[in-house]
Amino acid sequence: MPELPEVETVKRALVDNILDNQIFSVKAFRKNLRYDFPVNMDKILNNRTISKIERRAKYILIYLKEDDNVIVIHLGMSGKLLIKPFEYNNYDKHDHLVIGLEDKKLIFNDPRRFGLFTIIKSSEIAKHKLFANLGIEPLESNFGGNMLLDLLKNKAKTNIKNAIMDQSLIVGVGNIYACESLFLSKIMPTRIASSLSPQECNILVLNIKQILGDAIKLGGSTLKDYASVNGNSGYFQNNFFVYGRYNLPCNICNNHIKKVKQNGRTTFYCDHCQK
DNA sequence: AGTGTCGCCTGAATGC
DNA sequence: TGCATTCAGGCGACAC
Secondary structure, three states, X not given: XXXXXXXHHHHHHHHHHHOOOEOOEEEEOOXXXXXXXXXXXXXXXXXXXXXXXXXXXXXXEEEEOOOOEEEEEEOOOOOEEEEEEOOOOOOOOOEEEEEEOOOXXXXXXXXXXXXXXXXXXHHHOOXXXXXXXXXXXXXXXXXXXXXXXXXXXXXXXOEHHHHHHOOOOEOOXXXXXXXXXXXXXXXXXXXXXXXXXXXXXXHHXXXXXXXXXXXXXXXXXXXXXXXXXXXXXXXXXXXXXXXXXXXXXXXXXXXXXXXXXEOOEEEEEOOOOOO
């Protein structure tokens, strides 16, 4: 499930593979994913050159050289961007969008279709509904314990796990890295968010940065739904302490890992290590 | 306004 | 074997 490290990995692979490429065709096999695809997107994109590729939160932004249009991609739960040779035409039933480049194809494959592909003006990004309410990038240097303490100070009605997954507070942290960072910080996921001490906020910030950074170094985590652009797996899933390890022994204390539903999602934790 | 719940969607895993 | 059910979860819509 693409969270910040997986999206960052895809973004870096796109930089390596398609930066400075020209777009020659855009073919959609259906009219929408989460939203309708832009009308006339072939006309908007044909003969344009990819000048810059960025990540903001879990979104990938592809800038064009000739005008101020920006392609916005979100992978949702199961979206993949795949680079294939130009001759490739053995399409999977979940290949929804094919962008023809100079000597390759960029394919948006998404079985669950929670993904998003749209085009907006670069000047409108900041106020666009997808971006206007996004929180701090956790890997930015100005994200620190004091900032987290401030973000949580009025969160007296929600739990800390939900809070760090709230994209309007901190971006890019999903279920996996929320569980893992709370485990490393020895903080019980069910704690009220505003109850964290300044010290706990410092530790949690350090662990969020550490775990996201480590995951990026390993190319993200590959479970059922994620692979990078060449179909390669990430390796960080081998480093999980709690996620997906229900009833297995905790690597620290040997007690069995527990799970609980929080806000509709499964939380994995160790009730001995986390307080 | 802030918070919680539901539904979108498919495929894998599980149950009978 | 095969059909039905459950689960996975990012995020928007909706209810309270």
